[in-house]
Every structure is written in structure tokens, then in C-alpha cells.
Amino acid sequence: MSRSERSSLLLAGLLATAGTAHFAAPRQFDATVPRALPGSPRTWTYASGVAELALAAGLAVPRTRRVAALAAAAFFVGVFPANVKMAVDWRNRPTPQKAAALGRLPLQIPLVLWARSVARGTEGRS
Template sequence: MSRSERSPLLLAGLLAAAGVAHFASPRQFDATIPKVLPGSPRTWTYASGAVELALAAGLVAPRTRAVAAKATTAFFVGVFPANVKMAADWRHRPAPLKAAALARLPLQLPLVLWARGVARGGEGRS
């Protein structure tokens, strides 16, 4: 399997793992939901987990890969406010936790570029 064939599958695996985590440990994700969003944080947690699972499935199938990768790009941009909220909320936590929350912010860019690369049929990041 070439690197360009493996890249979408790795991205799908990352999304699938994150999606499952939203259902297995929803409480940690509930805390990252911006308060300006209507409804229960748990609803948003489950919805984002379901979206991640659907995106993962779309990335696996070559026929739906480009559309799913474009949607994944938009999803990664859309969840960035949750990462900002987490970084702000964790600013007074112990250094390793604060560092982990802050590290999520710049990591969003490679994820966006990876998904964009998959959408274009390129290797993106793998």
C-alpha cells in the first residue's frame, strides 16, 4: 500500500478513535463545549462523535473520500473553538495538563492540511 493510499485510512482511524472516545468518555468532551452553543453539552459531544464516525466511514470508501475529506477539513476548523475553550479553561491546571491543552491549538493546522490533502487526492500528511 502506497503512502497516498495509507494517508486517508490513517486519518479515518484517527477520526474513528476520536468518535468512539466521545461515546466512551463523554464527560471530558462536555467540558470543552462552548457555553454559547444551545442545548446540553452532552448532545454536542455525542453529535460531534457521530460526525467523526461518519467522516471516518466516508474517508475509507474511495467513492466518498473526496467529499468526506472536504467535510473533515471543515469539521477540524469548526471544532477549533472547543480547543480554544479547553486551553483557556486549563490555564491554571498543572503544567503537563496546561501544556497538553495548549499543544492542541497548533496541532489543528496539520490536521486541516492533512484532510485538505486527502480531499485533493494528494498525500497530505501521514
């Protein structure tokens, strides 16, 4: 297995794990849904879980990997407001929780770069 394929599958695993968590423990994700979004937070929780599972599946298949990787990069940018909301909401929580919420913010940058790297690693392949 090439390094590029291993990286793709690791990213797919991360997204599959996160997507599954949206269904296994939705309440924690409901709390991060920005209030400005229309509809129920649970709907957004499930929708983002489905999106993560679909992205994971796309990354696992070489034929769809490039498109899925670019979509994953966009997804990581798109969920950033939820991470900001979580950091704001958790500002008065105990230090470990506050640190975890704040730590998620800069984590989005390497996730976006990782997804873009996977997309670049698949250029010219079918």
C-alpha cells in the same frame, strides 16, 4: 496500498478513535463545549462523535473519500473553538495538562492540511 490510500486510512483511524472516545468517555468532551452553543453539552459531545465516525467511514471508502476529506477539514476548523475553550479553562491546571491543552491549538493546522491533502490525492478518481 498507495501512500495516498494509507494516509486516507490513517486519518480515518484517527477520526474513528476520536469519535469512539466521545461515547466511551463523554464527560471530558462535555467540558470543552462552548457555553454559547444551545442545548446540552452532552448532545454536542455525541453529535461530534457521530460526525467523526461518519467522516472516518467516508474516508475509508474511495468513492466518498474526497467529499469526506473536505468535510473533515471543515470539521477540524469547526471544533477549534472547543480547543480554545479547553486551553482557557485549563490555564490554571498543572503544567502537563496546560501544555496538552495549548498544544491542541496549533495541532488543528496540520489536521486541516492533512485532510485537504487527502482530498487532493483523490481528485480525478471515482
